[in-house]
Amino acid sequence: MLAWIVTPAAALLSLAVLAAPADAVEVSDRASVRVCADANLLPYSNDRLEGFENEIARLIGEELQRPVTYFWWPQAIGFVRNTLRARQCDLVIGTASGEELMQNTNPYYRSVYALVYRTRSGIRAESLGDPALRDARVGIVERTPAANLVRRYGITRTEPYQLNTDTRANNPAADAIRDVAAGRTDAAVIWGPIAGYFAAQQTEPLTVVPLIKEPAVLRLQFSISMGIRAEEPEWKHWLNDFIKRRQAEIDRILLRYHVPLIAEDGTLKTAAATEPPGYRMDEYRSPVPAGLSGAATVTLPELRGLMERTPDLRLVDVMPAPARPADRGDGAVWVPPPRLTLPGAVWLPNTGYGQLSDAQERLLRSGLDVVSRGDRAAPLVLFCERNCWMSWNAARRAVEWGYSNVRWYSDGTGRWQEAGYPLEPALPFGSGASN
Missing domain, CATH: 3.40.190.10 (Periplasmic binding protein-like II)
Structure with missing residues (x-):
């Protein structure tokens, strides 16, 4: 609320x-x-x-x-x-x-207000008391703890945003984040869940600093x-x-969703703490980690935003293909039925297992090479279904193989369809479909 x-x-x-x-x-x-x-x-x-x-x-x-x-x-x-x-x-x-x-x-959960600034601005502050912010123009939502914080540090160049508004038309806290990204302000102090979520959606890289080091006299954390x-x-x-x-x-x-979470000991919980040390080898349809080291985890709204503003975004679906029918012998030609997937996605079936056969690894390597056009910095999004470890495995392999702009969409096609967005049929990569 x-x-x-x-x-x-x-x-x-x-x-x-x-x-x-x-x-x-x-x-x-x-x-x-x-x-x-x-x-x-x-x-x-x-x-x-x-x-x-x-x-x-x-x-x-x-x-x-x-x-x-x-x-x-x-x-x-x-x-x-x-x-x-x-x-x-x-x-x-x-x-x-x-x-x-x-x-x-x-x-x-327990979260905290966060300081947001442009990563390329040269600011490296962990507190609003940092000298680099003394003359900065700082966005705050009126009548929130952020207003008390800027007063404590004598910051007078503030950009106020309205607290009570009609959410059907306005989201002032989100506007404050967008203004930092656009350079209209130098920084903002916003409630952590909003700060983390909207900062992750900006094209301009933003740094989000949960303000856990501020004096306890200022109440910035809330359960x-x-x-x-x-x-x-x-x-x-x-x-x-x-x-x-x-x-x-x-x-x-x-x-x-990039919510800064405060643990009982006052430290920040991290997505990395939920990751296993190796590939997932079984029970592929079960709760997945919160993130993947070396890759950005994206939610459905974030993925939609990426698709709208990133023309060269490549979508890769690794959902397994249906099993060959028992009445089709090894010598018979059989092509799996089309997979309903995200618009424009390439389907690399069976490439998300914990241990890949030589043929499955060749398919994943060649598929990623083709969709990225040989550019290891190309923006890739790997997915399958909700709570599907196969997309996590495949995204991890992409990171290990040197792809530097990997995103993992853990909610998959089911979540996309639940939100009312259309799916499109795709044939397996290399089967003759126009991938």
Whole structure:
């Protein structure tokens, strides 16, 4: 919930505390998981289900074996009144812990405000107190902890962005990041999940520094919980148990969206910590790491942005081909049926196993060479399906073979299709299709 995350909860407590409903709905009574969310508030949520809160809601639905439905309302003052309190929905996926308008679950992540600047600017600051920022023009969202931070360091050249706005038309925090990339400002101090997500989408390289070294007197870190109505103890206990059991998977989702995560010891969690030491050799359809060293992990919205602004982007699908039918002997000609894949993608089937045969390795090497036109710096995106280790294996091999601009799209074609984007048929590379 953007408004409750970027400003202290106390600032919004002029509204009445959520009253206990007389007709509480507990877990066993739910026909679906009804989520209260904003239809246009990435990286949290949108109506194409592209946000990390959408991903977490999907996990809840799978656990309960219930469909997930949404009641959409812009994230602004009155959100809780018009959604949860109006009983249009039963769960707010993200709210600041201690927010008294809702009953809170246990927190499922803790994040921090971040400093963002252009990587090529020459700035190397880890704190807003760095002398390099003394005369910088710094973007901040009004009435957030960032405003207190710039005042503490005597920074007067600020670019203010509005806090309360209609999210159907504006995202001021995202605008602040875009202005840094465009050079209209020198830096910005923005809530970490927003900073990390939108910084990763800019063509201009940006550095994101989670401000974990600032004095403790300045509250820049916030724990985030889920919000429900009062007097629904069974629902709260179930959600708390879900968070405890699925915390590692929740962390992987958040790290894929570039959310700065604060561990219990105050250090930052990293995507690299979720990676195994070698290739995945079995159980290829299971939860995958949050990232891949040497490659950039991209979410669905990030991939869409890349496809729009990178004409030479190469998409490589490594989903295995269907098995040869038992009634087709080794001597019979058989071509696997077309694979429905992302538009323009080249299909290199069976090249994502942990151990490749000589023929499979030749196919991957030759396929990457052709799609990259021999340029090891060409932008590549490797994928298959959601929770498919084969794309992780193949992307790792591409990095090890010297490709320097590799991206791994871990959500795959299923996530693309769920968001309403079209798929196109493709034949295996080298089968005669016009790859």
